[in-house]
Amino acid sequence: MTTTTITAGPTDFETKLGMYRSQVALRQFEKRAYDLFLENLVKGTSHLSLGQEAIAAGFATAMKPTDWTYATYRGHAHTLARGVPMTPVLAELLGRSNGLMAGKGGSMHLTSVEHGVMGSYAIIGAHLPIACGAAWSAQYRGTDQVAVCFFGDGSTNIGAFHEALNFAAIWKLPVVFVCENNLWMEYTRTTEVTAVKHPAADRASAYGLESIIVDGNDADAVYDVAVTAIARARAGEGPSMIEAETYRHGGHSRADPGKYRPDSEVAEWLAKDPIPRYRARLLEAGATEEQLAAIEAEVAAEVEQATEEAKAGGIPGEDLLMKDVWADGGSSWRN
Amino acid sequence: MAQLTFREAIARGIAQEMRRDESVVFLGEDIGKAGGVFKGTVGLLDEFGPVRVRDTPISEQAILGAAMGAAMTGLRPIAEIMFADFFAVCWDIVVNEIAKSRYMTNGQMTFPLVIRSGNGGGLRFGAQHSQSVENWAMMIPGLKVVVPSNATDVIGLMAAAIRDPDPVIFLEAKALYATKMDVPDGEIVDTLGTAKVLRNGTDATIVSLGYMVPRALEAANELATVGIDCTVVDVRSLVPLDTQTILREVSATGRLFTVEENPRLCGWGGELSSIVSEEIFYDLDGPIVRITTPHIPLPAADALEDMAIPSVERIVTTITKSMNS
Numbered sequence: 001m002t003t004t005t006i007t008a009g010p011t012d013f014e015t016k017l018g019m020y021r022s023q024v025a026l027r028q029f030e031k032r033a034y035d036l037f038l039e040n041l042v043k044g045t046s047h048l049s050l051g052q053e054a055i056a057a058g059f060a061t062a063m064k065p066t067d068w069t070y071a072t073y074r075g076h077a078h079t080l081a082r083g084v085p086m087t088p089v090l091a092e093l094l095g096r097s098n099g100l101m102a103g104k105g106g107s108m109h110l111t112s113v114e115h116g117v118m119g120s121y122a123i124i125g126a127h128l129p130i131a132c133g134a135a136w137s138a139q140y141r142g143t144d145q146v147a148v149c150f151f152g153d154g155s156t157n158i159g160a161f162h163e164a165l166n167f168a169a170i171w172k173l174p175v176v177f178v179c180e181n182n183l184w185m186e187y188t189r190t191t192e193v194t195a196v197k198h199p200a201a202d203r204a205s206a207y208g209l210e211s212i213i214v215d216g217n218d219a220d221a222v223y224d225v226a227v228t229a230i231a232r233a234r235a236g237e238g239p240s241m242i243e244a245e246t247y248r249h250g251g252h253s254r255a256d257p258g259k260y261r262p263d264s265e266v267a268e269w270l271a272k273d274p275i276p277r278y279r280a281r282l283l284e285a286g287a288t289e290e291q292l293a294a295i296e297a298e299v300a301a302e303v304e305q306a307t308e309e310a311k312a313g314g315i316p317g318e319d320l321l322m323k324d325v326w327a328d329g330g331s332s333w334r335n
Numbered sequence: 336m337a338q339l340t341f342r343e344a345i346a347r348g349i350a351q352e353m354r355r356d357e358s359v360v361f362l363g364e365d366i367g368k369a370g371g372v373f374k375g376t377v378g379l380l381d382e383f384g385p386v387r388v389r390d391t392p393i394s395e396q397a398i399l400g401a402a403m404g405a406a407m408t409g410l411r412p413i414a415e416i417m418f419a420d421f422f423a424v425c426w427d428i429v430v431n432e433i434a435k436s437r438y439m440t441n442g443q444m445t446f447p448l449v450i451r452s453g454n455g456g457g458l459r460f461g462a463q464h465s466q467s468v469e470n471w472a473m474m475i476p477g478l479k480v481v482v483p484s485n486a487t488d489v490i491g492l493m494a495a496a497i498r499d500p501d502p503v504i505f506l507e508a509k510a511l512y513a514t515k516m517d518v519p520d521g522e523i524v525d526t527l528g529t530a531k532v533l534r535n536g537t538d539a540t541i542v543s544l545g546y547m548v549p550r551a552l553e554a555a556n557e558l559a560t561v562g563i564d565c566t567v568v569d570v571r572s573l574v575p576l577d578t579q580t581i582l583r584e585v586s587a588t589g590r591l592f593t594v595e596e597n598p599r600l601c602g603w604g605g606e607l608s609s610i611v612s613e614e615i616f617y618d619l620d621g622p623i624v625r626i627t628t629p630h631i632p633l634p635a636a637d638a639l640e641d642m643a644i645p646s647v648e649r650i651v652t653t654i655t656k657s658m659n660s
Contacts, residue, residue, distance in 0.1 A: 068408070101441035104438060104440075105439040105440060105441070109439045111439070113444060118408075118444075119407075119436060119440065119444075121432065123427050123431050126427055126428060126431065127400075127432075128400070129397045129400020129428065130400045130404040131404060132397060132404060133400055133402060133403055133405040133406070133408070134404040134407065134408045135404070136401055136405050136410075137405040137409060140360060141409065145408075159396060160397075160400065163394035163397035164400065166392060166394065166397070167401065320441075323442070324437055325476055326500075326501050327445045334576040335528060335575065335578060
């Protein structure tokens with residue numbers, strides 16, 4: 001088993017700062033999404049990535065713009081990390097016509113094809129085979145694109161996970177599977193319902209893959225494993241699976257306070273919060289307090305502006321209701 | 336013109352499109368080296384090679400997930416689900432993923448893919464390898480559903496399905512695989528959403544699909560000998576549904592009989608009955624009658640299976656009784 005301890009990260013400082021900015025943006029966006037949920041402006045449900053930002057930021061930084069992201073219903077962070085602006089994402093959460101999908105998808109289905117965000121999937125495990133298909137397409141067409149597929153620890157116990165791993169391995173597909181192991185399935189501890197300790201890494205050998213575990217709260221470490229796995233996929237050497245250990249600061253969804261988790265565990269993981277950690281590292285590496293404060297202020301302003309623009313968005317009109325079931329733009333099933 | 340079986344027509348239809356379009360790829364269990372468990376894909380691996388014709392493990396979710404991912408990134412995959420009953424193990428990918436994703440993403444994605452599958456009974460395979468699932472597929476917004484009844488239609492509708500920009504469920508009646516007919520030479524391309532009138536009559540209209548089409552025709556010939564002259568319509572495509580042809584033909588005779596292989600409840604004929612009742616009620620001269628497989632799992636024994644699936648005899652008896660009452 002490889003437990004990565006390298007924390008080199010991107011070699012140039014600007015990229016490191018960008019990765020910090022990305023994490024701060026994901027954090028502030030998710031906090032705002034939570035507030036808007038409590039105000040009943042975000043309807044339905046919402047699954048936040050608070051605490052898990054380093055994984056999205058680290059991978060997105062290592063990906064080319066032409067690579068593909070496949071995310072789960074906990075997908076705000078992965079969508080934003082690929083460069084999708086905050087306003088359409090927030091407006092989608094609010095069900096507004098200026099939303100990323102004009103309100104037709106909602107929080108759990110964020111998609112922006114032009115940014116390589118090939119969908120957020122809300123049926124556990126379903127998108128692993130779909131990511132294989134995109135990777136197959138890249139392989140067939142001879143492009144160098146790589147599909148990166150994020151999923152939670154709970155996904156490792158569903159059939160599609162195992163079908164996809166085997167399929168990717170036998171076809172040597174350019175796909176990187178990333179398990180965000182936040183220790184809790186929904187309200188149940190994953191180890192209580194899983195035959196092995198490391199839900200993804202301990203299964204890797206069954207598919208001829210290396211077991212890779214990374215500190216998912218360390219953006220540099222995530223970036224490094226991402227670079228290696230993506231390069232391997234691009235070179236035609238096949239899939240990788242990475243288990244990134246992390247923790248969600250909040251509950252599973254909505255306003256779940258996550259009270260089923262012991263206080264000591266929450267405290268332990270809050271102490272490993274990826275963002276203050278990365279901030280301290282940047283300061284040590286020569287960033288100035290003013291530099292980082294400026295980034296934080298910029299992000300805060302961006303969140304404020306996105307909130308205003310999302311709230312000001314229109315209510316989706318009836319013209320959208322019957323649109324785009326079919327490629328011709330319509331929904332007709334008869335003549 | 337050459338004699339071709341229904342099963343040979345499948346390979347010919349796929350080959351016709353694979354020659355034309357490099358983006359068409361084909362995957363499924365035992366489709367390559369083995370030529371398909373029903374020998375419907377013989378020769379495709381030899382002609383197009385293992386990069387375009389790919390054998391898969393027994394992993395239906397992976398097969399359809401891969402087809403979906405490939406379709407959203409520029410390919411036109413054809414995926415085989417060996418028996419239509421097996422849709423039950425990958426129905427999530429079909430219903431929640433493939434069918435909904437274009438709508439959910441506000442049209443950002445298209446899914447030009449075909450899922451072909453051996454459908455229905457008649458081969459004594461028992462309940463888990465014989466179900467007629469066209470009604471499952473028909474009820475899902477976002478899926479097109481095509482069910483050919485003869486070799487020429489297999490080729491033309493396969494071509495239309497492959498060229499269509501939307502996901503198409505292509506159901507092949509297993510009981511028809513061995514049937515033969517003269518098929519025109521050269522390229523054949525049909526149109527989805529078009530029913531065909533196979534026989535013109537004046538007394539009643541029989542609307543049928545897939546395996547039931549030859550039986551409906553045979554029944555119509557028998558009914559003619561007792562003075563009941565029937566129109567026979569082959570629906571061919573459940574979605575899109577050619578209601579104009581069906582409504583016209585039902586209006587012309589004033590009677591509608593559906594012959595359906597699917598189990599009774601929520602069979603396609605139920606939807607058709609509703610459309611006819613709403614739109615041409617006053618053209619009807621008598622009740623709409625649905626002739627279907629009963630609402631049971633299909634039994635294996637030949638005697639029992641024959642009792643379950645609408646037979647020529649049952650079609651004739653039911654229509655005669657209804658027309659004379």
